Amino acid sequence: MNTPTTLATHEAHNRLHELTVIDVRTPGEYAGGHLPGALNIPLDQIRRALPDISHAAARGHVLVVCASGARSENACRILAENGITTATLSGGTGAWAADGHDLHRPQGSARATWGMERQVRFTAGTVVLLGLLLGFVLHPAFQILSAGIAAGLVFSALTNTCGMAAVLAKLPHNRPRAADLDDTLAALRNR
Template sequence: MTTPTALATDEARASLHELTIIDVRTPGEYAGGHLPGALNIPLDQIRRAVPDIRHATDRGDVLVVCASGARSENACKILAENGVTAATLSGGTGAWAADGHELHRPQGAPRATWGMERQVRLTAGVIVLLGLLLGLVVHPAFQLISVGIAGGLVFSAVTNTCGMAAMLAKLPHNRPRAADLDNTLAALRNR
């Protein structure tokens, strides 16, 4: 499987009006700020959306975005397995904002939503510290919790997947509203 084409932020901005933009982050992350015109189809729903995304490629190129580029690259690979060609945004919405480009927010959306990567770092750090503390105070076997998290982080880096992010994405604060996939897919069909 080849690596999907990656567009730089300025390159994507120049052709924004020609692209169908799919944001594969959680609804909470999407609400915190997304590329203009982006449609939210969370990564865990991408397979269900393949026929409609395929239809969108008839009208132009598809750009898949996430916070840093890892989830969008995974989404592009899933799409490629199903015969759909899509590009990813280099550095994701983080790079987009860092380059001074505007992020849109739904009306009434929170402005300070933590990105998934930051949530994973916090959760992993807390669990590692808890494992070490319990290992010192209660029983040394609790240090295995820290070992397990370290192993999970190594596995995450090697496979470019993150089980912890998948679990955190299901928490209520990451889904302030349900991903309205049916309406999103209808909007995708009508583009």
């Protein structure tokens, strides 16, 4: 299995002209700002894009990015299992922007949504508060909701995965339209 390399932001910035950049965040996150020239293929669509990513990797270097690096590492793992050598951006788009590099936004795009981490924090906090409130007002058994979220957060930290993010990514505002993904895959084939 191929092990992905990690590029620091300054390395990626200096090599951007020779890289095929794949952003594995949700379309809403991508619209909020992405590396110049990045193509949006959400993590849950990576397997569908394997032939096209393999073709791009055969022609040059592929850099996989996300907000912080966790989703891009997961994508790189999937790609490596399929014989595709890739690199990931250390710290993701957050580190890219923090180092003073520009993030691009699709022209005419008003479809920016909250980042996945923010969506998870909001959902987890809402369910915890709801569980506590219903536990005090209706029945103590509702506090199990809060305990379940706490257990999920601990599991998420230990495994560097997030089941809640996987569920939230399936919501309509986080999903690419089929035509958008088809256009992205066509652009990837033509690079």
